[in-house]
Amino acid sequence: MNKKTQLIEACLEHVNKRISSYKDEIETIKDAIENNDKSSDEADDPGNGKLLNDLEKNSLYLNDAYKMMDTLKLINPKLSHDYVALGSLVTTNTTNFFMAISLGKVDIDGTSYFVISKSSPIGEQLLHKTTGDSISFNHTSYSITDIK
Incomplete structure (x- = not known):
């Protein structure tokens, strides 16, 4: 899975x-x-x-x-985009995000993911970004290294 x-x-x-x-x-x-x-x-x-x-x-x-x-x-787990969208698994230099609903931290196989809504403040910043883009949120800089 x-x-x-x-x-x-x-x-x-x-x-x-x-x-x-x-x-x-x-x-x-x-x-x-x-x-x-x-x-x-x-x-x-x-x-x-x-x-x-x-x-x-x-x-x-x-x-x-x-x-x-x-x-x-609405999320198809087999679908992948070149940009951050609903259902995207976003890897940054410091944190992993899953664009879905506002849920918070979820641990899967020893790795932490922050499940966020696209309408959350950080979700709005990440939406439509591509690999290599950066955002700044709460005095932390996030550089997108991978999108699945």
């Missing part, structure tokens, strides 16, 4: 866990709202305001997780 496939699988595992967690949380909140409604008088504030706010937040998080899943589905 190639590195891109392994990185995509790590991303999918992370996103699937998030989706499952948000779905569970939404169900818990819905149950709490239902139980509050049944056990309260009209004069009492059942506290549903905070629960509804939590429900809305978790629904937004779930939607974001689904968007991440959609982004991952």
